[in-house]
Amino acid sequence: MDKQKINFFFSRAARHYxxxxxxxxxxxxxxxxxxxxxxxxxxxxxxxxCGTGTLAFSLSKRFKPAKVIGFDLxxxxxxxAKGRKDKPEPVFLRADLEKIPxxxxxxxxxxSNSVYQRSRNLQxxxxxxxxxxxxxxxxYLSIITRGTLRELQSSFxxxxxxxxxSYPVVAYRHPQICEVIKALxxxxxxVMQTATYKKMRYYSSAAEIIKWLKSIGDNAAKFASAxx
Numbered sequence: 001m002d003k004q005k006i007n008f009f010f011s012r013a014a015r016h017y018x019x020x021x022x023x024x025x026x027x028x029x030x031x032x033x034x035x036x037x038x039x040x041x042x043x044x045x046x047x048x049x050c051g052t053g054t055l056a057f058s059l060s061k062r063f064k065p066a067k068v069i070g071f072d073l074x075x076x077x078x079x080x081a082k083g084r085k086d087k088p089e090p091v092f093l094r095a096d097l098e099k100i101p102x103x104x105x106x107x108x109x110x111x112s113n114s115v116y117q118r119s120r121n122l123q124x125x126x127x128x129x130x131x132x133x134x135x136x137x138x139x140y141l142s143i144i145t146r147g148t149l150r151e152l153q154s155s156f157x158x159x160x161x162x163x164x165x166s167y168p169v170v171a172y173r174h175p176q177i178c179e180v181i182k183a184l185x186x187x188x189x190x191v192m193q194t195a196t197y198k199k200m201r202y203y204s205s206a207a208e209i210i211k212w213l214k215s216i217g218d219n220a221a222k223f224a225s226a227x228x
Contacts, residue, residue: 011076013217049115053081
């Protein structure tokens with residue numbers, strides 16, 4: 001996870017992010033329905049990787065008068081979130097999920113939408129979440145897993161293979177579902193419920209997919225010498 005690139009590209013995309021980010025928005029809506037289906041009445045909620053603040057504002061409205069805090073690595077995202085006029089207003093700040101700036105036993109609900117696939121070490125990152133949760137607190141998570149954008153990688157492989165013997169491959173090295181569950185359990189969590197979400201979206205070309213990824217700030221693709 002190149003944090004400088006993430007900050008730069010996602011900050012640059014922040015102003016128009018909500019117009020293009022259909023996948024994170026779909027996942028956020030599903031998370032919100034999930035957390036709203038229970039009877040919990042949290043007092044302190046943390047949104048990790050809050051982006052432009054859409055989910056954090058929804059949580060503030062759903063769980064009044066809970067205190068909601070959202071943080072993001074991209075400074076541009078935080079600026080957009082702070083500029084929204086919705087009420088009640090969460091608190092937004094810039095922070096790193098690998099260095100969560102809160103004391104132990106602070107929150108009774110932590111939520112994160114399509115962020116942790118960028119973590120270098122899921123188990124270590126999840127332990128930091130467990131530390132800031134009070135006893136009995138809940139962690140709600142959506143994460144992009146292996147297989148996402150495989151058509152793009154396949155198209156890139158075919159194109160490169162025609163031109164050179166040794167070719168680079170766009171490697172979206174997202175974790176497998178089993179890896180996420182194992183990391184959660186090894187971090188002290190009891191996994192109560194899991195669900196998978198699949199959605200097809202059609203594009204006319206690989207170039208169009210790449211254009212969409214750039215429009216939401218996802219420019220920091222890694223390159224490798226072999227397919228994932």
